[in-house]
Amino acid sequence: MALQVFTAVTGAAWESELVGALDRQDHGVTVVRRCVDVADLLAAATTGTGQAALLSAELRRLDGAAVARLTAAGIAVVGLVEPGDSGATDRLRQLGVARVLPADAPPEEIAEALRAAVSGAPSSGHDVGDPRAALPVLGLPPEPATRPAGRGRVVAVWGPTGAPGRTTVAVGLADEAARLDVPTLLVDGDVYGGVVAQLLGLLDESPGIVAAARQATAGTLDAAGLARLAWAVTPQLRVLTGLTRADRWPELRPQGIGVLLEEARRLSALTVVDCGFSLEEDEELAFDTAAPRRNGATLTVLAAADEVICVSGADPVALQRTVRALAELRDVLPDVSPQVVVNQLRRGPVPGDARQEIASALRRFAGQEVRAFLPADRRATDAALAGGRTLAEVAAGSPLRTGLRTLAAELAGVPATTGRRSRRSG
Template identity: 75%
Template sequence: MPLQVFTAVTGAGWESALVGALDRADHGVTVVRRCVDVSELLAAAATGTGQAALLSADLRRLDADTVTRLAATGVAVVGLVEPGDDRAADRLRGLGVARVLPADAEPDVIAAALREAVAGGPVTGRGIADPQAALAAPGPGAPSVERAPGRGRVVAVWGPTGAPGRTTVAVGLADEAARLGVQTLLVDADVYGGVVAQVLGLLDESPGLAGAARLAGAGTLDEAALGRLAWAVRPRLRVLTGLARADRWPELRPHGVAAVLEEARRVARLTVVDCSFSLEEDEELSFDTAAPRRNGATLTVLEDADTVLCVSGADPVALQRSIRALGDLRDVLPEVEPLVVVNQVRRGPVPGDPRAEIAGALERFAGREVAFFLPADRRATDAALASGRTLAEVAAGSPLRTELRSMAASLAGVPQPAARRVRARRRAG
């Protein structure tokens, strides 16, 4: 049976000749629909009548979400670009199109690429100067146009609902890492009510993460673009602000957020992401078609992060929520092993020695050890919030600031601050 193919290469002078050539019986390909735009292509793909799609790089409103939705409907994608247009080819690959060919490739080469895309075979070639380069393995010493993966680390700051201090921890961790000489990027990815901009006294109407995700969806996000969107708070600390309004959450598509994190690894040694609390995946209960996922950004960050911090409060209610949240995380992302951070530790809500009691409860009911304890220091956090500054700026000697600094050193892989080392030696003695 011939391979059923959609085309969406409108405006190209070579489209009619290509469709006619592909429809020849000896190629084993049949063009079942010639789509004029992305909307028509997605509608056709949803009918299940096609197995592959030929897209041109200049198709209007083509973005990474389109490629993802086509894949979700079982439609493989092959891209076509004008001969020698390397920029268009790179853009298509940035959108997730693995196989890209020049438009003047022979019909049998294009047909072979379509069949290979449907079969899901490995993409062994990336060049487009030679049509065969998308099908044959590159020779020895052949240059690769794939960008090298970033080396920076991503730390996700997550925790249950109930204001256990996720943002306080994320901001403090990023600020202290920057003060320790680590190039740091702080990202507000809370889709329910991100407040990083307000906490730092920044203009929260700036595009921030949403703008970066849009560029990623269009395949135009790079280090320079990310640098322009991120606020420079101090020489080694930049901030991608969050959504100005919670109802704008559809702007943070999982694919775009993942692309932003990958670019962040290139621009910063440490990326700290303030996440939402919810892990629910119930969109299929309300929609019978592909639906946007409000919690998709959170799940993407947790899955992609090198380290996940679960921030818990230090009172019985907060601990119960944390134990349940850790169970939910294990169910949704079983491969993620979070580090537990207990915030706002103080005497009163928990009888006896709060650290020992909390550590015992989390070990007994969640099977988790506590990695970091952060003391309550309401006076310092109130002063920082009132002035839109960090703890280091308003309360340099705060016990909370000291512990955040130690945690930042540990997660960033740099030497512990001198004061912390002295205290550790005293305890050992």
């Protein structure tokens, strides 16, 4: 049976000739619809009559979100560019189109690329409206077998609802890694109420992550552009500020966040992302198309991260929430293996030896070992919050700061005793 293909290359001088060549000769490809724009193509994708889409880089309003929706609908995508246009090729690849050919390629080569795209298209096993449907396609070409030298690591700091101190841990890890001479980017990715800027005394009201995600979705973000959007807090630490209003969460689409993380790997040796707590899938909502999902950004970060740190509190209520959150994470992203960090450890809430009791409870009820315990130090955290400074700046000898420094060194793969004191540059 011939491969059913949609085309969306209107406006190109070679479009009619190419469609005619594909239809006239026996290439095993049939063009079932010639779409006039992205909206027409997305509507056609929902009909179930096609298996692949052939589109041009010049297609108006083409972005990464559209490519992700096509993939989620089971449509393999192949791009065509004007011969020699490397810029258009790079843009399509950033949008998530892995196979890109020059427009003057022979029809049989284009037909073969379409067949290869269909046979190699990932199947998510989820409905088009499920936020997990777009996770295998983060707007990037397939990963090479070996990573290029200099590719940075991404650490996601996540945890259950409540106040386990996710942001305090994320800020502390990023600051300590930077003080160990590791180029670090701190990203505020909390879609429910990011406060990284407030903790660091950054008064700018423009959310850097929104601008970066917008450029990523449009296929125009690069490492240099990401650097310009981030605050240079110290010589080794940049901060990409978060949403100034929680109702702006629709601007953080999963595909854009995936591209952002890839550029972050090119910009910094270590990227620390402060994530939102919720993994809800909003299954009571019924849509015919891939509607925006609030927690899609969080799921994308967790799926793409090299390491996921689950921050738990050290009292019975927080521990119960952690056990439930870990179970939910296993259900939604079974391939993610989080590391548990117990924060705010102190005497009182847990009788006996708190470390031993907490470790035993998490091992028994969640099947998780505790990677690190971070002691409660209210005086130091209050001083840091009041001054908009980091723990290292207001309480260099704090035991909490020592614990964060040790963990940061492990995550960055450097000795905890190296590095020099760094001062804010702006």
